[in-house]
Amino acid sequence: MTHSYNITGMTCTGCQAKVQSLLSNIPGVTAVDIDLANSKADITMSHHVDTQTLQAVLAPYPKYALSEMHRHHAPVSAFSMDEEEDKRSFWETYKPVLLIFGYVSLVAVLISVTAGLGWMTGMRIFMSGFFLVFSFFKMLDINGFADSYSMYDIVAKKFKAWGYIYVFVELALGLAFAVGFNPLLTNVVTLVVMSISIIGVLQSVLNKRKIQCACLGAVFNLPMSTVTIIEDALMIGMSIVMLAAMR
Known part of the structure; x- marks a missing residue:
């Protein structure tokens, strides 16, 4: 399953990489796709990971704040990198x-x-x-x-x-x-x-x-x-x- 979240405080690609790294290391998280421009993250999970767990790994870095978007995507295949493919050529x-x-x-x-x-x-x-x-x-x-x-x-x-x-x-x-x-x-x-x-x-x-x-x-x-x-x-x-x- 893939869930979307708002993440504020990311100001550069370094911030993006940091947040992506922290979230990717959570057990059950299989992929993290961050849209830096829109302060959004799509997180794919092998099993449900609650929002509190996601927020906890960012807690040591107060500048980053994660919140739910209350929008869920359908489950994705194990062979799919993400629900939404990169639209760029x-x-x-x-x-x-x-x-x-x-x-x-x-x-x-x-x-x-x-x-x-x-x-x-x-x-x-x-x-x-x-x-x-x-x-x-x-x-x-x-x-x-x-x-x-x-x-x-x-x-x-x-x-x-x-x-x-x-x-x-x-x-x-x-x-x-x-x-x-x-x-x-x-x-x-x-x-x-x-x-x-x-x-x-x-x-x-x-x-x-x-x-x-x-x-x-x-x-x-x-x-x-x-x-x-x-x-x-x-x-x-x-x-x-x-x-x-x-x-």
């Missing part, structure tokens, strides 16, 4: 990610082709641009990113500080790929970090959890989807190819 939804990939790919191809550096160097330039750009957006609201990331990443769920550390790991990897620092170590770290990251993404997508993707921090409202899996898988694949080429 694929392009409208993933425009930021697609543009970033397009720009980074274009720069990598132009540099490698015009300078005659080869496709391996082009791949290294792409990976550098990927990590630098994505870490930049996370830096804009690092607290919001950490809150969002802790909702699905298997490490950040248990150790929230990993969300903050992860941003600087991405930055370090971007710089390492840019200057060609210790290719073996850089690619091994990339493979390990991205492999761990993709586990939480796969779990969320396969479980049909409708939550905000933290790949671009809390700046853009991107849903977790197969696009997120492709992002992580691409970096894993590239690191494997580069490691194989060193043999």
Whole structure:
């Protein structure tokens, strides 16, 4: 079943991620979809969770106030992410990610082709641009990113500080790929970090959890989807190819 609630006090995507994280951790809550602009939350439950329980988890944060809307939705299938599908088109939804990939790919191809550096160097330039750009957006609201990331990443769920550390790991990897620092170590770290990251993404997508993707921090409202899996898988694949080429 999915119930709707009013939630006041949310002023930014960081607030949205915080409230979403708190409510998602309540036993019985399977999905939380927050409409920040309208101060509304649709909460899907495997069994009824009373309003007092929802309010109790927000009590330590007095700025957030939850109240019933007295409107209920029909039960949803276990295979449905939410009763109301995102009305945006694929392009409208993933425009930021697609543009970033397009720009980074274009720069990598132009540099490698015009300078005659080869496709391996082009791949290294792409990976550098990927990590630098994505870490930049996370830096804009690092607290919001950490809150969002802790909702699905298997490490950040248990150790929230990993969300903050992860941003600087991405930055370090971007710089390492840019200057060609210790290719073996850089690619091994990339493979390990991205492999761990993709586990939480796969779990969320396969479980049909409708939550905000933290790949671009809390700046853009991107849903977790197969696009997120492709992002992580691409970096894993590239690191494997580069490691194989060193043999």
